[in-house]
Amino acid sequence: MPSLPLIYVFQDADDMAPALADYVLSAQTAALQRHDAFKIGVSGGSLVANLNKALLHDPKVEWGKWHIFFADERLVPLDSPDSNYGLLKSGLLDQLPEGTPQPIVHGIDVTKLDDSLEIADAYEKDLIKSFAAKDSVRLPAFDLLLLGCGPDGHTCSLFPGHELLRENIAWVAPIEDSPKPPPRRITLTLPVVTQSLRIAFVAVGESKAPVLKTVFENPEEGLPCSLVNEGARGKVTWFVDTPAVKGVAVQKKEYKPSNL
Numbered sequence: 175m176p177s178l179p180l181i182y183v184f185q186d187a188d189d190m191a192p193a194l195a196d197y198v199l200s201a202q203t204a205a206l207q208r209h210d211a212f213k214i215g216v217s218g219g220s221l222v223a224n225l226n227k228a229l230l231h232d233p234k235v236e237w238g239k240w241h242i243f244f245a246d247e248r249l250v251p252l253d254s255p256d257s258n259y260g261l262l263k264s265g266l267l268d269q270l271p272e273g274t275p276q277p278i279v280h281g282i283d284v285t286k287l288d289d290s291l292e293i294a295d296a297y298e299k300d301l302i303k304s305f306a307a308k309d310s311v312r313l314p315a316f317d318l319l320l321l322g323c324g325p326d327g328h329t330c331s332l333f334p335g336h337e338l339l340r341e342n343i344a345w346v347a348p349i350e351d352s353p354k355p356p357p358r359r360i361t362l363t364l365p366v367v368t369q370s371l372r373i374a375f376v377a378v379g380e381s382k383a384p385v386l387k388t389v390f391e392n393p394e395e396g397l398p399c400s401l402v403n404e405g406a407r408g409k410v411t412w413f414v415d416t417p418a419v420k421g422v423a424v425q426k427k428e429y430k431p432s433n434l
């Protein structure tokens with residue numbers, strides 16, 4: 175089992191899309207064989223546009239069997255431009271061809287927006303129910319977690335140097351002081367992230383190059399993305415484009431389609 179993350183580099187987002195689709199579909203196949211459902215966690219941000227390119231017109235995606243959770247969510251109304259739910263809906267799900275079976279999307283309880291702890295606890299209860307982890311001791315294992323990497327190295331709403339990086343009891347935690355607006359959010363915690371069966375980061379564009387240099391060349395700095403690379407050894411794949419790794423010393427691999 176490889177201990178370093180696999181890093182696939184593509185010319186640009188369009189070039190990346192077929193490989194990303196293939197990777198997601200192979201996770202979907204494995205999940206459907208395992209439990210006839212695909213339990214996937216997604217980030218917001220730039221990831222959604224890349225998912226749109228990869229999956230929107232792919233007939234092999236069994237949307238009706240998808241259970242979509244959020245790796246993190248901002249505590250804002252669902253129709254706010256800051257909502258990760260809203261972004262996924264407008265940026266992908268609303269564009270699916272008419273008649274496409276709809277996935278089950280696990281959003282936050284927006285009636286409790288002023289109580290971040292209550293929202294985090296309710297989301298955790300949803301995970302307990304959805305993953306049948308009744309004793310709430312066994313961590314939920316997403317079939318696939320698709321993550322972004324912020325320019326500061328944050329992923330989910332786990333920010334560099336933040337105390338939440340040490341959270342090892344809660345599965346879902348509130349954050350009231352996110353350095354990136356909006357400040358109030360909930361996030362999966364690191365133990366839940368690294369428990370996932372597969373994790374893929376998607377990072378596109380030159381603006382990601384400085385942070386990816388630190389993530390890959392100086393993992394000892396402990397940026398959240400490096401902590402995921404380390405904590406989920408052997409399960410992490412990066413999909414990046416050439417500008418995102420300009421000047422970064424990484425061992426690039428060529429993507430081999432899974433022949434689905």
Ligand SMILES: O=C1O[C@H](COP(=O)(O)O)[C@@H](O)[C@H](O)[C@H]1O
Pocket residue numbers: 216217218219220221245246247248258321322323324325328329330331354
């Ligand atoms: O605030 C957030 O940012 C990260 C990174 O976003 P990106 O646009 O730089 O890719 C995102 O993954 C996370 O879900 C979001 O809440």
